[in-house]
Amino acid sequence: MTEPTIYELSSIGRVGVLFPEPDVPLAEFPRDLLREDLPLPELAEVDVARHFTNLSTKNYSIDKGFYPLGSCTMKYNPKINEEMARLPGFAMTHPLQPADTVQGNLALMYQMQEFLKEISGFAGMSLEPSAGAQGEFTGVSIIRAYHQSRGDIKRKKILIPDSAHGTNPATSSMNGFEVVGVPSDARGNVDLEQLRKVCDDTVAGLMLTNPNTLGLFDENVVEVIKIVHQAGGLVYGDGANLNALLGIVRPGDLGFDIMHINLHKTFSTPHGGGGPGSGPVGVTRALVDFLPTPVVAITEPATEELPPLYGFVRPAHSIGRVKAFWGQFGMIVRAFTYIRMHGPDGLRKVSEYAVLNANYLMHILKDTYTLPYDRTCMHEFVIQGSWADAPGVRALDIAKRLMDYDFHPPTNYFPLIVHEALMIEPTETESKQTLDSFVDAMLKIAQEAHTNPELLHDAPHNTPVGRLDEVKAAKDLVLCCWIPESEDKLL
């Protein structure tokens, strides 16, 4: 059933939530500054509640089922996190309150900085970046600021392996760097020979995702980092895949200089249908002064009677602000709760079971689906969604058909270096039963691909809508359901 839009549901004169009448004398409005019409919908609360409840039923979600989305770490989001972020003591504090009235917030943020530093092996941490992409932007800005502070202005290149997320090259360009690609070798590692060839004194840094987007831990990572450091470059770690490394290895120990952490992946804050996320950035001691402003510090040490006083400070050579106020605080509270409940042993268990689940699926599926890099994987792996003896069936068809079996599809067509890629990341929160039923669906689909390919081409069949006409969407560009005044303003 097509759900009407809020404007289609609107009835002139209907009222949802009312506010009290003014209890102060009325002031005169500035007449020439008033708007004539306010084209908002008019609905009763029941209309609104039903409309959005109906919409919600059209979504797939972690609360409904399994999301084997490679590179996205769609783990279960504990409900306690939600309740904690909504505690009035957190949710009802204003970002500009005097520090002495928000010592709870500041202490929590300080502790969170310490926790993330310990987990990742870095000396400094900023909680400010709003999401992974902004964390990357922050990190690459720090690379630029570092070289500039040393007067080393000839470093104009950022090296990026061919398996990298698109955000890495985009971020480098945003920061004015030229992007130089580095190929992978036959085992899916960075090709060391090629890396040596491109490393010189014009290289500002390397952006490296490890485990990489094939789900493989680069066996030469220490050497890769050494080569870049010897050329005077810095190594940025894309923390997208940190869920494989908690208590397993600390990127800071491996020699990474900077890394962002996705609280919405590794630390279980909900994805919200595409945000809010949170992307703290960790750096080595040499780079702490370049972090975005502000960071939380102890401004007055504890005494025998009093706890320490926390406050904000500006790092000496800060790259500046990357957002207003102090970070996505509500997400920080959720992730903090998660870390507190897990402790060091629980966090290691998270990564161990994420890796166990991925290897289990990979071992069963590789008999039916081509596995281009047959090594022990980390928290995810990539298979191919096509067969020579099932022409016309593509990874996209498999992805769409999975919806009919009530699973969210895996990431497809990424990484770009694998033909017809299906990238699968089960996460640690899925049980063996869930994995086994996913395997059943994948094997059935492989069979259908050979016996009844049309079933896959037309899939999905059981969803609220079928495959949508994306060409029409891009050409007609209808981006608003209703715009006042005249029809011709409709896009």
Next chain:
Amino acid sequence: MFTPHTEMETEEMLKKIGVKSLSELFTDIPEKYRFPKLNLPAGVTEMEAKAELQEYAHANESVNEMVCFLGAGAYHHYIPSAVDAIISRGEFATAYTPYQPEVSQGTLQAIFEFQSLIANLTGMEVSNASHYDGATATAEAGVMAYHHFRGTRTRMLLAESVHPHYRDTLCTYLCGYEDVETKTVSHEGRPFTTPDDMAALVDKNTALVVVQYPDFFGRIFDFTQLAQKVHEQGALLAVVANPTALGLLKTPGEMGADIVVGEGQPLGIPLSYGGPYLGFFATKKDLVRKIAGRLVGETIDGQGRRGYVLTLTAREQHIRREKATSNICTNQSLMALAATVYLSLVGKTGFRQVAGLCYHKAHYAASEIGKLKGFSVLHSEPFFHEFVVKCPRPVDEINSELLDQGILGGYDLGIDFPSLKNHMLVAVTEMITKEEIDGFVDALSEVQHD
């Protein structure tokens, strides 16, 4: 806890893989660094975690316990109960970014409705799916303007009366473009910039002019003439708007703005110590392909049923990689949903009421404070729900005394503007009663006698 495996299942799975133990799965990790001992407090149960978090929360004083006159970019408004009830639904909160439209129509239609509401509120033709917050939306306006002129215009004019955090963020974003000059425009050495100050500096090298509405100090200006002057020079005008004010005031679109951005927090999103908030970004349809971030468009499926998809994605990082003009992967979806639910609930009638209440209460407060000896309300220009008060003593001292009486005083402008020592920025919303305003005024009058 959150890993459901039993011991027996773990054994079965290890056997299937062909390894003896979990640690055998990690032999690719250099042994020297493998399995570090993390120095973190031991994990606790949900019950204990809750008690601990409550302790942190109790160490704060919240606006539930204080009368809040603090604004400066984050506002204490009433949030109808239905907002949180809806955004708490797991179907919305625990869904992924809607790349697979067949199983994401809930999120996609909600974003489409959000885009419609923002376009209507700002008087613009198109809106994107949202940005991280008002500051980054403002920064994205700068990035868009730079690319719109393909780098041929390199000057950005920022009114000093734009939120200082937004100005800082925009400068950070534009650092990567070495030729860009961001110029902050003041008024006779003070931060009370007027449209004329901006107009005087626009030239053929100006890509973007950024002003705020109401500005950081609460003042309202009509930017119609400024827009004309900006356009005469071929530049773009971005207006940073407070959405609540748009319930009452002429839209930036009507004034001729090319881009309208702002902070959507007042639309049903809790203060939450500064985040997560909601950046909105609206513009003209001619500029739609230059917008960073996500857009949702309407289309149909094979059976002709209406549906929604992410559209114009070929501009984005996962396709264009180093040629993309932005690295954004997400919007602030759940916050956009909160704003969509909020605006649907309060609707035309309720939203006008909220804007009117803010206006009347702020004006009452200003007129009462203006009567106090030693205090004066600056500016003769119209204002919305925020205004500047010159105080007889340092603002932090006054605020600390107000706190003793359960009042969260206004923002100390001396923090960002050295020339505005002893100046307080006072915000008044619908949450404050006349009695509480009178109490605030009484408290201020006692302060000055110290």
Next chain:
Amino acid sequence: MKIPENLMYAKTDEWVKVEGNVATIGVSDYAQQQLSDIVFVEVNASAGDEVKKDAVFGTLESVKAAADVILPISGKVIEVNEDLSNTPEVVNSDPYGAAWLIKLEMSSPAELSGLLDAKAYTKFCEERSH
């Protein structure tokens, strides 16, 4: 796949038609097939501009891909095909006719010698298809 005999081709998949000193430029059938349904065409040049070989002068977008269009030769812009912004699908249906992108008055006709003829371009496309 059509590769007309009377045109010359660049390895970046643009075609050039030469009439006197005027060159008309578009993208090949191979390019439009690779991109699939074109939803947006943008040419960043206007009549009178002096433009140089190898410069990016336009963008084609489909739903899943975007491609830059690169100038195979230098010259002065005579005309830009404005119609395409409203009918981008013509690039798919008539790449060598109605979907021409730009007309130039050539400034260095010698540059034409660097282009491929239809036979060489056909071979070049076949190699890439494997």
